[in-house]
Structures are given as structure tokens and as C-alpha cells.
Amino acid sequence: MPGDTARRTESIELDGSAGVVKARQLVRSLAQEAGLSLVDQTKLVTAASELARNTVVYGGGGRMEAEAAWSNGRSGVRLLFADEGPGIPDVELALTDGWTTGGGMGLGLSGARRLADEFDLDTGEGRGTRVTIVKWAR
């Protein structure tokens, strides 16, 4: 059935901390549907929480797009966090444990990269920020 291959992407507005809570809840349910283990669900939801908060706090708001993913017979969850904010001038620095410009713990980006199976950061000064992560069921 052609309809089966169409991927349903769900979008959450990240315009405040209530959006971060909603994002966590949506990611949890997608992670369960994808058959992720409890530990992997927890890792993905935690990474999503960090990235969603960054979108709100540093990106000036944006959105999360979430979808089920498949590859080589494995199922997973793909998440995109996108904002049109100031962007990140020095990606290397931003991915350093403990580095923060906002008085945080500086573990959101670097931690999310460790917690996810795939991590892509597309940003630059004045370009906004797009972070994509994927977590696969084992």
C-alpha cells in the first residue's frame, strides 16, 4: 500500500518551556512505537529535552519535527530542531563539554551528540540552527 511508506512528520512549536514538555512527550511516544529499549527511550527523550530547550532559549523559538525512521530493517526516530535565531559561530566550541554562553551546564549539545546514534548540526553565524538526531532500535 503506497500509503504505508508515506512518513508522517509531527511538528511541535517550541515557543516556550511548555513546548519543551510537549516535545518530550511526543518523543517518548514515538520512541515507544519504534520499539526502542527503555534506556534508549530515556536517552532520546533526554537529548530532545536539551535540544528543544536550546531552540527556545538560544534560538529565540522554533520547532521540532519528529518522525519514525527505517533503515536496513531497523526502526528508529528522527528529530529535527530548527530555529531562525542567531546561529552558532563556533561549532567546535559549542560542542565542548561545559561550554555555555547562557550560564547553563554546557552539556546540552555535546550530551545530545553522545546520547543519539546520529547527530548533525547545521548552523553558522546569522544562519539559524538545525540539529538532527536519530536513535535506532537495537
Next chain:
Amino acid sequence: MTDRVPVLQIGDVLLVSIQVDLEDRTVLDLQDDLSKRIVDTGARGVVIDISALEIVDSFVGRMLATVAAISRVLGAETVVVGMRPAVAITLVELGLTLGGVRTALNLEAGLAALRRAVHTERPDRA
């Protein structure tokens, strides 16, 4: 109007049980509320039960570490109880070690740890 997490007082211990997924604002309110209540009540111990929490990210982790540090300055010990195994595994990978935070497996063990801490550190008042 944000919801606030209730802080219960039992003797000289303040007990907080986080039951729902909290917005960041509510997390900060809890940190402030606890600091005030320690001073107002002269509490010697604080127990934060996180057994219902499905995740602890760096924001909640920082709150736990901050409450532990503030309470120590105010003469009280904080114990975080009930962290789920999946949460603990994830925290370590996130890079948060919660070094200064005393933890216990459950409420009973947490209260026992508090009693021990208070007895060793403040024998005059124990």
C-alpha cells in the same frame, strides 16, 4: 500562574516528591521554595523523591546540585532518592555526574542516610 511542587514538612525534614514532568520555570520555583523553607523551618534534611521522573536532563540536574549546595550552606543535608536505572545511565552519558549530590535507592534508605549524615556532622544538635 505556574504550578508549584508541594514541599511537605515531617519533623525536621522537608520532603519533595516530583510527580509530573516539570516545566523549567517550575523547576526554578522549586529551587527557590526549598531554600526559603529550609530557612523558615530550620530543617536539617531535605529529601527529593524523583522516582516518578522519566528523565533528568541538565536543567533538572543542575537544580538538584544547586539545592544540595544551598542546603549545605544553610545547615541541612539533601538526599535525592529513587532515581530510575535508565535515568542514571543516561545522566552519566550526558556528562552529569552529580558529584556533590547525596543519593539513595529509595525513601527509606534516604531517610536513614540523612539520619547518619546529621549525626556525624552535627553531633551537638543531633
